[in-house]
Amino acid sequence: MAEGASPTVPNDHLMGVYSRAPLSFERGRGARLYTEDGVEYLDCLAGIATTGLGHAHPKLVQALKDQGEKLWHVSNVFRVPGQEKLASRLAELSGLDVAFFTNSGTESVECALKTARKYHWANGQPERIEVIGFEGAFHGRSYAAVFAAGNPTYTEGFGPALPGYRSLPYGDMAALEEAITDQTCAVLIEPVQGEGGARSMPEADLTGLRQLCTATGTLLIYDEVQCGLGRTGKLFAFEWATDAQPDIMCLAKALGDGFPVGACLATAEAAKGMMVGSHGSTYGGNPLAMAIGIAALEELSSPATLANVHDITGYFAQQLSGLKDRFPDVVEDIRGKGLLIGLKLKTNNREFMALARDQKLLIAGGGDNCVRLLPSLLLTREEAREAVEKLELTCEVARSKAADAA
Numbered sequence: 428m429a430e431g432a433s434p435t436v437p438n439d440h441l442m443g444v445y446s447r448a449p450l451s452f453e454r455g456r457g458a459r460l461y462t463e464d465g466v467e468y469l470d471c472l473a474g475i476a477t478t479g480l481g482h483a484h485p486k487l488v489q490a491l492k493d494q495g496e497k498l499w500h501v502s503n504v505f506r507v508p509g510q511e512k513l514a515s516r517l518a519e520l521s522g523l524d525v526a527f528f529t530n531s532g533t534e535s536v537e538c539a540l541k542t543a544r545k546y547h548w549a550n551g552q553p554e555r556i557e558v559i560g561f562e563g564a565f566h567g568r569s570y571a572a573v574f575a576a577g578n579p580t581y582t583e584g585f586g587p588a589l590p591g592y593r594s595l596p597y598g599d600m601a602a603l604e605e606a607i608t609d610q611t612c613a614v615l616i617e618p619v620q621g622e623g624g625a626r627s628m629p630e631a632d633l634t635g636l637r638q639l640c641t642a643t644g645t646l647l648i649y650d651e652v653q654c655g656l657g658r659t660g661k662l663f664a665f666e667w668a669t670d671a672q673p674d675i676m677c678l679a680k681a682l683g684d685g686f687p688v689g690a691c692l693a694t695a696e697a698a699k700g701m702m703v704g705s706h707g708s709t710y711g712g713n714p715l716a717m718a719i720g721i722a723a724l725e726e727l728s729s730p731a732t733l734a735n736v737h738d739i740t741g742y743f744a745q746q747l748s749g750l751k752d753r754f755p756d757v758v759e760d761i762r763g764k765g766l767l768i769g770l771k772l773k774t775n776n777r778e779f780m781a782l783a784r785d786q787k788l789l790i791a792g793g794g795d796n797c798v799r800l801l802p803s804l805l806l807t808r809e810e811a812r813e814a815v816e817k818l819e820l821t822c823e824v825a826r827s828k829a830a831d832a833a
Contacts, residue, residue, distance in 0.1 A: 448784060455482025458803045458810050460789065471802040471814050472789040476621065476653045476767065479681030480726050481803035487684050487722050494718035502709060509717025513724065517692055520662055520728055522672055525698050528712030528720075529689035532652030532679035533567025536615075538691035538706055539675045540571055543613035543646045545700030555612045556591040563597050563623025563794055566615065566650055566677075575615055597623065600632055604639060613646040613675070618664035619654035624795030625762040625769020633668035640674075646697055649673040652689070656681040657727045657804050659765030660736045667764070681727055681804075688720040727804070736804050739811050740765050743800070746815045754822040756829065768800040769793055770818075774825045782824050788817035 453463040458481055460468045473479065480487065501507065514526035527542075529535045540558060547555035560566070564576040570589065573581040577594030591612070595602045597620065607614075618633060620626040628636075640647040649655075654664040655678055665671045674697040679689030689711075693701075710716070726732055744761075747770070751758040757779075762769035772779055776796045783790050783798075791799040800814065 448781075450784065457481040457483075458806050466787070468784075468787045468789050469810065469813055469817065470789045471800045471806075472791045473801050473803055474685055475680075475791055476658060476801040477680040477683075478685045479656060479658065479804050480684050480723060480732075481805050482685075484684060484726070486726060487686075487719055490718045490722035491686070491715070494715050497714075499715045500710065500713040503707060503712065507712055507714055507717060509714050509721060510712045513690075513717050513720050516721070516724060517678075517690060520724075521676065521692055523676060523692040524695040525693055527691045527693075527701075527706065527708075528716070529679070529691065529708060530687040530710050530716075531567070531689050532650075532677060533569045533572050534708070534711065535652065535677035535679050535689040535691045536566045536572045536575070536650060537569055539615070539648045539650075539677050539693075540575065540613075541706055542675055542691065542693055542698055542701055543648060545705060546646060546697050547612055547700075549700035554610055557608070557610045558592050558613050558615055559603065559606055559611060560592065560594050560615045561597040561617075561620075562594055563620050563626065564594075564615075564617060564650075565620075565622035566617075567652075597626060598628060598632060600635055600639075603636070607639065607643045607645055611643065611645050613648050614640055615648045615650060617650045617654060618667075619659060619764045619767050620794075621653035621767060621799065621801075622794055624771065624793050624797040625767055625799055626795075627762070627764040630668040630671075633665060633671040637668075637671045637673075646674040648675040648677070650677045652677050652679045653801075654764070654767055656724075657733055657736055658767050658801075660733060660740055662728050662733065664764065682720050682723055683716065684719070684723045686716060686719045688716045688723075690720075732804055735806075736765055739802075739806050739808070742808060742811050743768060743815070746811075747818075750815065750819060750822065753819075754826060757822045757825050762797065763799070766800070766802055766804060766806070769797040770800075771795060771797045772825075774829055778828075779821065779825055782828075783817065783821045785824070786817040786820050788814060788821065 452460045454461050460470045527538050560575050566572040566576045574589040574592045675693045682688045747761045759773050760771040776798050793799045
């Protein structure tokens with residue numbers, strides 16, 4: 428960018444794949460972001476559910492400093508003790524057995540898909556390659572991930588569809604039962620959809636899904652990149668259901684609180700095909716990432732953090748229900764689970780996001796004309812009250828604009 432150029436002006440040297448808001452930030456602290464000229468915003472977007480502990484969390488900053496002064500990267504040619512520590516803790520908390528560390532949620536999904544297919548290959552059933560996903564899903568931007576989700580917006584123009592991927596209506600258990608065949612490798616699902624409009628899978632359906640996969644020898648993969656690590660009020664979203672344990676689970680986002688850290692977890696049985704040379708990563712699981720991941724997981728899994736999520740969730744549920752009642756011409760429905768909250772709108776969601784920015788409130792978009800609240804899990808009652816007040820002002824402006832347009 429040329430000296431003195433406005434940060435809102437597109438840079439000709441950046442690939443034009445983002446529709447960016449006309450804002451840039453210079454620093455953050457907790458649930459607050461600040462522009463270079465000191466304007467303060469309440470952040471209920473959290474880097475799209477990524478800064479789960481807020482900005483510049485002191486324990487994570489200290490972990491970064493301590494490790495940054497010792498060792499950043501050595502590659503997976505060598506043992507990385509931090510990987511062993513973080514993998515053991517994740518196994519203890521999740522009930523799964525092994526971990527592969529990545530740099531992103533997309534890479535965690537890629538590892539999960541490869542692990543699932545390699546499992547059936549190791550069992551002498553190489554024909555079992557079909558992965559069943561669900562409409563509205565988002566599993567990342569890599570080639571396999573976009574076809575696993577099946578959203579035409581993300582697959583158009585990238586050539587023929589990858590074979591072995593099928594998409595069903597979200598939550599249609601009857602269709603799923605009919606779709607599973609002796610060619611089916613795995614079912615891939617977000618227990619709570621984020622991009623798809625903050626839709627939560629009923630707990631009974633998660634239990635039924637586990638039973639169906641067990642009965643058919645199909646692996647169950649949960650994508651908890653957005654809904655996991657405390658966001659719903661339990662460390663993992665599947666824990667709300669009874670006997671709904673996955674075979675494979677994908678994590679990222681909050682695991683690094685903004686630093687690129689992801690993980691693919693699996694049972695020892697599901698991972699039995701992943702032998703030396705089956706998969707790898709240059710950066711994944713390096714010492715710097717592991718130090719931050721260890722510090723983040725300690726805070727995310729703490730009883731105090733999860734108790735705060737429960738408290739703030741209850742407050743938002745009550746207040747947003749009232750907001751819906753006061754503005755039925757703007758807000759159609761309240762969705763989601765925990766602090767993955769969706770407001771399905773009657774007015775345009777992109778315009779609503781811009782109006783919220785005018786109130787110095789940052790929120791995310793979503794499918795099905797939703798906006799999402801994805802705040803820090805450490806959001807205070809006072810900050811939650813401020814968010815509701817800003818949403819109310821946003822609804823008033825949205826109503827006025829809709830009336831003017833009519």
